[in-house]
Amino acid sequence: MSEGTLYDTVWENHKVTELPNGQDQLFIGLHLVHEVTSPQAFGMLRERDLDVAYPDRTFATTDHIAPTEAEKRERPLVDDQAEKMLSALESNTDENGITFFDFESGKQGITHVVAPELGLSQPGMTVACGDSHTATHGAFGSIGVGIGTSQIRDVLATGCIAADKQRVRRIEIEGELGEGVYAKDIILKVIQDLGVDGGVGHVYEYGGPAIEALDMEGRLAVCNMSIEGGARAGYINPDETTFEYLEGREYVPEGEAFEELKAYWESIASDDDAEYDDVVTVDAGGIDPLVTWGINPGQVIEISEPVPEPSSFEARTDREAAASALEHMEIEPGQSMLGYEVDVAFLGTCTNGRVSDFEEAAAVLEGHTVDDGVRALAVPGSETVRKECEARGIDETFINAGFQWRRAGCSMCLAMNDDMLEGDEVCASSSNRNFVGRQGSKEGRTVLMSPAMVAAAAVEGAVTDAREYLGEGPTGGAGGVEEVAD
């Protein structure tokens, strides 16, 4: 059993009581709501004649079905089903006194992008949302968990979830990232090492020099994909980087109140002598950018590595999974992913839809154009991100290169709006899941990678090492892997 970790402390602070079934009743300090998984829960509340217990701790936005083309955001939405979902969220939040960041608010976007940038997600909180990527908020040193709709009903009605305490695994990430290697590569490396179900029964505490060196947006990307490694939650202890990020944001108090809150934030970090259920080390020093070659996020390689032979995996399940992945992706073992042709480049999502992600991609795109055969979408994670990018002129780089510059939403990550793959198109994607059918076509193929790698793939029309476009000024192209590899 772990002791003295942030997880233990935050759990204790939020534990209401032990339930008769042996689970703990845990207060949820921040409940994020979106249009897809909440209407059924509000319906259940109405059936039982219950009110929302903590409307002030509940915030809503629309993301999954949000059209990303400006003209398609006129109401009523062209898609009847999407309009119905959006209207339901409007009336549910209105009737229950819940703040809704709708299109008109100018703050609409993906829950896991909006809550951090507004300062709603803070250290030492428990955060829940009907979305598995709620682990994202752990970047601040909070415990974020994805929940199902019946649990959303629980949180709406009682402010609580019934939960089992998990084991805590410390993941010590050593080394220094080279140029053109990012937080996304760290988390893909972790999943490569520990597997897609390695985290089941655990929460991950990420630490070590490579994590401490990340800015908040990088930390958000790392924690975001905890669930892809099977961990229900993932977090990073708060430090000065965290406090600096939070100070001055809309929902963060100022002055004395800020200092008081900061004292709490500092108090919840893991003790130096905290005990973990286990500790693993991942070396991120000198890693190359990673890309997936298969149909789950654990089927991933450094760009310098060949696609593996199924027989090279120890576990039977991994061998079988590799064989079906090769078939779906239409690739051979031993092949490099370099040169794997792409039809679509998709940049955005709750993993990589923040300003720094667009900046990193823009650094690659500067002075280049998207390959003729590629449909390229840049979808900011929130309207706040979009406006910030536009204020800095980053949007121009994308538009000049041939990207479509869109409005905020989940978009082609899960294709619940009009943005989707067709047939067996290949997508270079900054999203988090490469499951079969995930991007809207059951023959579609997804290659996960960092934003810079997506930009490079868009230019080349094929998977490319983005470092070839970096480090040699705006025209790029003359860099080369050797120069940047440690």
Add this chain to the structure above:
Amino acid sequence: MSDDQHITAVSGTGVPIPGDDVDTDQILPAKFMKEVTFDNMADYLFYDARRDADGAYNDHPLNRFEGASIAVVNSNFGCGSSREHAPQAMMRWGVDGVVGESYAEIFRDNCKSLGIPAVTADHETVTELQEWIEANPDGEIDIDVEAATVTYGDTTIDVDIDGSMQEALVDGIWDTTALMYSNRSKVDETVADLPYVESDD
């Protein structure tokens, strides 16, 4: 909610759903989540996997074992998204219980919320049961939640079940809203000690 929430056993014919890491995008593709109720979810269960390119039903197990109540799955079933649409679709299609090698946690939690026992056994045991179902499509399978056993034909196997799930189902306390609603005053005490929550009064 009915008075009888005690789930001590579930039974019926089986449907094998083979494969590891079967994710919720396969179980219930996202394009079918654009409905504000779960009412129609059964129609969308494994929608893509059950159909050929031309839209006709293929030989997917769900097409061959219509009317089954016990799904038998492999490891890390239900990984990926938190969508309750996945177990809702299974339940509405007719699944009352699941036997598998392992489950993603949110999926298992969602099963518990719906009163669906999800029990586990090792790879060999699960594979044997899947093969038995193929050979005995009309054969009855019984999941005894209280005793943690599964019986089919002349065979009874011991299975594992998460402690809190077993307790919740057998004691009929899996409706966690009702359970937690009664602790409202205790919640207020917890909240009072949290520095980030502004008190209303």
